[in-house]
Amino acid sequence: MKKLLSIILAALCAAVLASCGESTEESGGYSILTSFNPIYALTLRITDGAENVSVQNMAAPSTGCLHDYQLTTSDMMKLSEADIFIINGGGMESFMEKAMAASSGLNVLNSSDGIEMLPSSGGHDGGEYNSHVWLSIDNAKKQAENIRDGLTEANPENSAVYEQNTADFLNELTQLDNEYRSALGGVSGKVISFHEGIIYLLGDYGIEVEEIIETEPGVSPDPATLANIIEDVKTSGIQVIFTEPQYPDSTAQVISRETGAEIYTLDPLVTGDMSRDSYVTIMRENLDVILSALK
Numbered sequence: 001m002k003k004l005l006s007i008i009l010a011a012l013c014a015a016v017l018a019s020c021g022e023s024t025e026e027s028g029g030y031s032i033l034t035s036f037n038p039i040y041a042l043t044l045r046i047t048d049g050a051e052n053v054s055v056q057n058m059a060a061p062s063t064g065c066l067h068d069y070q071l072t073t074s075d076m077m078k079l080s081e082a083d084i085f086i087i088n089g090g091g092m093e094s095f096m097e098k099a100m101a102a103s104s105g106l107n108v109l110n111s112s113d114g115i116e117m118l119p120s121s122g123g124h125d126g127g128e129y130n131s132h133v134w135l136s137i138d139n140a141k142k143q144a145e146n147i148r149d150g151l152t153e154a155n156p157e158n159s160a161v162y163e164q165n166t167a168d169f170l171n172e173l174t175q176l177d178n179e180y181r182s183a184l185g186g187v188s189g190k191v192i193s194f195h196e197g198i199i200y201l202l203g204d205y206g207i208e209v210e211e212i213i214e215t216e217p218g219v220s221p222d223p224a225t226l227a228n229i230i231e232d233v234k235t236s237g238i239q240v241i242f243t244e245p246q247y248p249d250s251t252a253q254v255i256s257r258e259t260g261a262e263i264y265t266l267d268p269l270v271t272g273d274m275s276r277d278s279y280v281t282i283m284r285e286n287l288d289v290i291l292s293a294l295k
């Protein structure tokens, strides 16, 4: 069924692209489409002030990670109108790989090109790799550079803007990374998390994620699994559970009640309205949360 669906999508994609491919040229501007929120935030930062450029995001800001995403007709229209489609890569957009392959004219910029990904912990996120690379500040820098390079090649009129914005952004990220390092130096501890993306963020600063609790939104783990998690938390002496605003925390509350571990919320930047400063602002808020959880 899944296979059939992607074949249909690929055909639909090709048809839409063939019929509407002219529309951006008519409007005259350079049209950038991003796949979802983190990539949208990075792209807004890099394109800020660029002339005659529009940036649109494909997935709604309430969608979250794209693991279970279904391509809509409106997405197909956006794709057909875009001059370039900027993705996270690493399997995050796997639901539309066939559609992208079928649309031969589509310029796809893979922002995680050259980034070494951690293996996936499995569960609801599926896929071979943990593709939530943007949550490592170091990786976000590489993604920014990839976006800069791809846009410079595709839209050279604005190359000076992309160059300057990226240079400024990389400085901000270095500063942010320094803040993390000095704030979290000497801080250690084991935590559990509801999302494997957090491994990138915490791993950079030596904080170990003992367990990833993979739950579908609204679906709790079965009683045996839950009992095992509770046992693990008790024997490892874990005192912190990181949840995300995008998922319900009823399971976390059960674990917290049974073990005394406290719940804190980290934002992986996958939902909410993004602005050019969202990446730095949200990551700085995350640092405050990590500090209050682990100090």
Ligand SMILES: [Zn+2]
Pocket (backbone or CB within 6 Å): 065, 066, 067, 125, 132, 195, 197
């Ligand atoms: Zn995810």
